[in-house]
Amino acid sequence: MLLCSWESYGQEMVTFASQETRGSLAGCSILSSGSVSAVSESSNAAMDAPHMHDGTSRRSHGDSSENANAVIQSTQTSQNGISIFQGLIERARRTVRGSADDIGWLQRAPEMPPVDDGTERFMEVIDDIRHGLHKLPNSMVYLLVPGLFSNHGPLYFVSTKTYFSKMGLACHIAKIHSEASVEKNAREIKEYIEEIYWGSKKRVLLLGHSKGGVDAAAALSMYWADLKDKVAGLALAQSPYGGSPIASDILREGQLGDYVNARKLMEILICKGDMQALEDLTYEKRKEFLMKNHLPRELPVVSCHTEASISPAALATLSRVAHAELPMVTPLSAGPPAKLSVVVPLGAAMAACAQLLQVRYGEKSDGLVTCRDAEVPGSVVVRPKRKLDHAWMVYSALNDDPSEADASQMCEALLTLVMEVGQKKNTRASHETGMSSNSFLHFIIVV
Known part of the structure; x- marks a missing residue:
């Protein structure tokens, strides 16, 4: 009985233990599940954390890009500001300096040949002419090349041509469009020379005034191979061979053309x-042209420049005038533009321009061309002391001084000097050829 009770008690204890164990296991299972769930949630939270960091990274990257763009824009703005500031400084420098660095560049260029002073001989020739001694031969034809705006001056070179004709000399005025480009006129002058030579079988002696001298020199430098047997020499009177500060300042940004509508005025005059x-x-174009086209060294060349008077009397005088024909504004259907004949006080205008160049650049000039820019490298230079402005060949003087040479006589003197320079060059060339021949013969005899 007791044994049975003990067995029953033991079985109950085992049963209880089993149930407790299962409960414990179940509790453990529940705890384990909870722990796993907690771990899983922690893991999920940990897995979700990079997504939050990635969003932060994207925002940080966006902010960095915006900052970089802001820095770039700021840099570009600063650079633009610096460029504008530098542009203003450069414009101010050009406005202040103008053509100061360009005037006389021919004398500073090492590749340009030096000049010879022929003023003394020129004055002797002038004196001979005024005493009736004329040396120009009729075995040549004399071609006068007018300058810029000559199409508006009907009397340009007319008195000089008449003067030459009275001496029995064949003289022509080149019928070119003086307001055309230098290269275009050079081509026309070349054809003009060939036509004269083929018709007369005489060589041509040229005299160009102002831009006409530049055009004539361009023709001889560009087409010398075709013209060397047809041309005897060239004289340039008051020609801006190196360039003109007036032309440069009118067309250069920040100069005269910007303030007084000078460009528009030039367009009207050029028509x-x-x-x-x-x-x-x-100066820019002249430098570019002369670096490519040089006058031949064997060509006799004389260049002449003068200085205009800037006295108060010259500024106020109306005694020296030019007859000009300026274009009138007409309807398009009216045909060719009509011309208005006017009398222009060029003497006073040239004096004012000369004074401007003297004050601004400290340069002596004839009113349009500085003395230094008119000296052609390798030429014989004439520097008269007499005050003559740039328009001395154009205007008619109401009170010419009979004791002084007029424009026609000065043209004759310049061409006479060219002829003499040519004779000296020929003599020197013949002498050098003779010396070379003698040296060669001596070498043969010795050998």
């Missing part, structure tokens, strides 16, 4: 011409 004609006389 059917080409603004390239004025641009070709700027």
